Amino acid sequence: xxxxxxxxxxxxxxxxxxxxxxxxxxxxxxxxxxxxxxxxxxxxxxxxxxxxxxxxxxxxxxxxxxxxxxxxxxxxxxxxxxxxxxxxxxxxxxxxxxxxxxxxxxxxxxxxxxxxxxxxxxxxxxxxxxxxxxxxxxxxxxxxxxxxxxxxxxxxxxxxxxxxxxxxxxxxxxxxxxxxxxxxxxxxxxxxxxxxxxxxxxxxxxxxxxxxxxxxxxxxxxxxxxxxxxxxxxxxxxxxxxxx
Amino acid sequence: xxxxxxxxxxxxxxxxxxxxxxxxxxxxxxxxxxxxxxxxxxxxxxxxxxxxxxxxxxxxxxxxxxxxxxxxxxxxxxxxxxxxxxxxxxxxxxxxxxxxxxxxxxxxxxxxxxxxxxxxxxxxxxxxxxxxxxxxxxxxxxxxxxxxxxxxxxxxxxxxxxxxxxxxxxxxxxxxxxxxxxxxxxxxxxxxxxxxxxxxxxxxxxxxxxxxxxxxxxxxxxxxxxxxxxxxxxxxxxxxxxxxxxxxxxxxxxxxxxxxxxxxxxxxxxxxxxxxxxxxxxxxxxxxxxxxxxxxxxxxxxxxxxxxxxxxxxxxxxxx
Amino acid sequence: xxxxxxxxxxxxxxxxxxxxxxxxxxxxxxxxxxxxxxxxxxxxxxxxxxxxxxxxxxxxxxxxxxxxxxxxxxxxxxxxxxxxxxxxxxxxxxxxxxxxxxxxxxxxxxxxxxxxxxxxxxxxxxxxxxxxxxxxxxxxxxxxxxxxxxxxxxxxxxxxxxxxxxxxxxxxxxxxxxxxxxxxxxxxxxxxxxxxxxxxxxxxxxxxxxxxxxxxxxxxxxxxxxxxxxxxxxxxxxxxxxxxxxxxxxxxxxxxxxxxxxxxxxxxxxxxxxxxxxxxxxxxx
Numbered sequence: 001x002x003x004x005x006x007x008x009x010x011x012x013x014x015x016x017x018x019x020x021x022x023x024x025x026x027x028x029x030x031x032x033x034x035x036x037x038x039x040x041x042x043x044x045x046x047x048x049x050x051x052x053x054x055x056x057x058x059x060x061x062x063x064x065x066x067x068x069x070x071x072x073x074x075x076x077x078x079x080x081x082x083x084x085x086x087x088x089x090x091x092x093x094x095x096x097x098x099x100x101x102x103x104x105x106x107x108x109x110x111x112x113x114x115x116x117x118x119x120x121x122x123x124x125x126x127x128x129x130x131x132x133x134x135x136x137x138x139x140x141x142x143x144x145x146x147x148x149x150x151x152x153x154x155x156x157x158x159x160x161x162x163x164x165x166x167x168x169x170x171x172x173x174x175x176x177x178x179x180x181x182x183x184x185x186x187x188x189x190x191x192x193x194x195x196x197x198x199x200x201x202x203x204x205x206x207x208x209x210x211x212x213x214x215x216x217x218x219x220x221x222x223x224x225x226x227x228x229x230x231x232x233x234x235x236x237x238x239x240x241x242x243x244x
Numbered sequence: 245x246x247x248x249x250x251x252x253x254x255x256x257x258x259x260x261x262x263x264x265x266x267x268x269x270x271x272x273x274x275x276x277x278x279x280x281x282x283x284x285x286x287x288x289x290x291x292x293x294x295x296x297x298x299x300x301x302x303x304x305x306x307x308x309x310x311x312x313x314x315x316x317x318x319x320x321x322x323x324x325x326x327x328x329x330x331x332x333x334x335x336x337x338x339x340x341x342x343x344x345x346x347x348x349x350x351x352x353x354x355x356x357x358x359x360x361x362x363x364x365x366x367x368x369x370x371x372x373x374x375x376x377x378x379x380x381x382x383x384x385x386x387x388x389x390x391x392x393x394x395x396x397x398x399x400x401x402x403x404x405x406x407x408x409x410x411x412x413x414x415x416x417x418x419x420x421x422x423x424x425x426x427x428x429x430x431x432x433x434x435x436x437x438x439x440x441x442x443x444x445x446x447x448x449x450x451x452x453x454x455x456x457x458x459x460x461x462x463x464x465x466x467x468x469x470x471x472x473x474x475x476x477x478x479x480x481x482x483x484x485x486x487x488x489x490x491x492x493x494x495x496x497x498x499x500x501x502x503x504x505x506x507x508x509x510x511x512x513x514x515x516x517x518x519x520x521x522x523x524x525x526x527x528x529x530x531x532x533x534x535x536x537x538x539x540x541x542x543x544x545x546x547x548x549x550x551x552x553x554x555x556x557x558x559x560x561x562x563x564x
Numbered sequence: 565x566x567x568x569x570x571x572x573x574x575x576x577x578x579x580x581x582x583x584x585x586x587x588x589x590x591x592x593x594x595x596x597x598x599x600x601x602x603x604x605x606x607x608x609x610x611x612x613x614x615x616x617x618x619x620x621x622x623x624x625x626x627x628x629x630x631x632x633x634x635x636x637x638x639x640x641x642x643x644x645x646x647x648x649x650x651x652x653x654x655x656x657x658x659x660x661x662x663x664x665x666x667x668x669x670x671x672x673x674x675x676x677x678x679x680x681x682x683x684x685x686x687x688x689x690x691x692x693x694x695x696x697x698x699x700x701x702x703x704x705x706x707x708x709x710x711x712x713x714x715x716x717x718x719x720x721x722x723x724x725x726x727x728x729x730x731x732x733x734x735x736x737x738x739x740x741x742x743x744x745x746x747x748x749x750x751x752x753x754x755x756x757x758x759x760x761x762x763x764x765x766x767x768x769x770x771x772x773x774x775x776x777x778x779x780x781x782x783x784x785x786x787x788x789x790x791x792x793x794x795x796x797x798x799x800x801x802x803x804x805x806x807x808x809x810x811x812x813x814x815x816x817x818x819x820x821x822x823x824x825x826x827x828x829x830x831x832x833x834x835x836x837x838x839x840x841x842x843x844x845x846x847x848x849x
Contacts, residue, residue, distance in 0.1 A: 049437060075439035083437075089430035091543075100427045103420045104439040112420070152438055295659040297600070342838040349598040352659050353789045354838055356600075360786060361831035368824050429654070479782065483667060486660070494656055527671040534664025538650055542657035 032202030101151030293429030298355030304476030306461030377472025493546025576708030578811015587759030593798020603785025609767025639760025796847030
């Protein structure tokens, strides 16, 4: 197991955002994480990435207990993540953004620059490399975030709705990009609402609702799962499906 | 701006011979001093975005130690410069370590509180002259006392110091440390997620800034031959650094220079126009400038130039 | 007994610290924003009191209300014209905005009123109470009690009224509050008005017993920082206790070490707090 989360809970005051969530990801897998808004997916991601310290439970990466470690430590260990609302360095250029990521693996500017340029090329941002991140639209920012975290050379990437809000063409390009990243050997855990992404990319899917995992299996199984449909769409939908 | 840098260097180098006489040399020295302190502040306040409003603590320490070394042991004031830097480093650690693991506001509040604390304390401490302050050698015993009659030698010493500070900032800008500073300013949370050691980096920036600010203070007291709690640790010293850097462009290499270029002549002018009570009006103006900057253009003149003016002048940029 | 007197005096002044600091912590909790000009709001309250007494011949109620009202308006104006805009910007802009405002207010006050210390002419309250050997000047006593009452009233306003719960809702979760139909902008403007108003009235209360000049704003501002840090992020009850504690510590420091040390000890305490317990009394670790 590359990444394993055991019985992770996170409480904010009296509100339990994540309740006893488990996750086991083997190296090289692509895992999908779905669930309605407010189900606790992002908070769970924050626990996995070290952004928040879980109230209970453990997070282990490659056998090392990272539960109480900082986000920096997680990143150095090889966990990268993107943010649901893109957090690019607005006033820095695209190149500089990616270089910040690259500096995790390189001491010197020239090396960082080289890696950054290569990744910018790979993610299709070459034309905008001298532009400030601020001037990119949301899809551009999401792509930049992916490029930036890819430059840190992660072993595992947590993508939080990185493919949301794209046109059909852009979506296909993004899916292709995620595949290429996977081919490079990066393990992926993807939070998405777009079923197409989950169906085409994910090998296994976990369904989150109200802070814990309610279902877990192959994409096809999940889509047919009653509990999942109910969680997302409410009881009405089930009745509609049953009618002729 | 390939031709810009050598032109600037030449202008600074030959300024005293283009604008001759004590009046202009005085302004030149004041300009350089403002540029040095603001550039020092810029490292932590501009690049890293950690806004210190009590930087006078480092300036004051750097200003006091040379004259203290002279006062206590008869040593040439220059001998006290490294000690000032060391104490400043200690202060930086004492303030940075607890506050850099908290939200940014705590750091800013702490800087102003500690600067005040030191100012009041020094004002009561007989050893360092209490409210009266300290004086340097009235007449130099040898060249190393650095008591020159004319402003000219000071001008070149200060210019050398400015060159050192600017070059260091330039080197930092291009290094991993510099990228990390800017990342922290642009988004701490994202920076963390990329492995940036946030607390360490902020601390290093503060320490570097403290050392250079201390140097600026030392240069000031060596030249003036006098220091007291107000001129060393007063809030107006902190304000001066902040406004010069912010007006010119916090986080830009030449920002502080631009700011000093605007504010030093301005201050000389307002002091002349408004007479004795002028300094009160000057600070009303400063307050107003800072508020306007914060509200409309926090990036200062440098940002204004880049975003508004430059695109009009270089048509190529429009293609983006 | 001199020590008891020092203690009582410290607590009474501390009550006033509690009053003006509670406004600062309210804003801090709501908007994650520290007002570097808060001390100047107190200072202006003192001058409003002076103007009301000297020009209009008003009594204690008059100048108290006048200070509260004038500063309430100023607080709202500052929020609408400045704060609202810088909130969306970088940290540098946020800190510089009120720092610059502080300078502006302070030096304008210096220009208008000069640097001389002034005090409020003798008002209707005077005399000294003698309670069990402890001498308490009536003006200070009334001011201190009024301050505690007002701070408590602010706390009740926040926790017991609809408006208060709306303010707290915005502090807790801006987006959720918006979904509930609460307008964060309005609530924040109101919070600024309340904070400035309570600073103003605290100033008026202080003007009754202590001489001042425009320079006091700087000290009050710093005192407020220490109080809100000791009290805990966003906690009005915390600010109340912390204010009293700081007033007490200050008075004892002056008594034991000398008047010069009253501020030194408080600022040193601040640094110690940042090292040892930055969350203060009521904050979460």
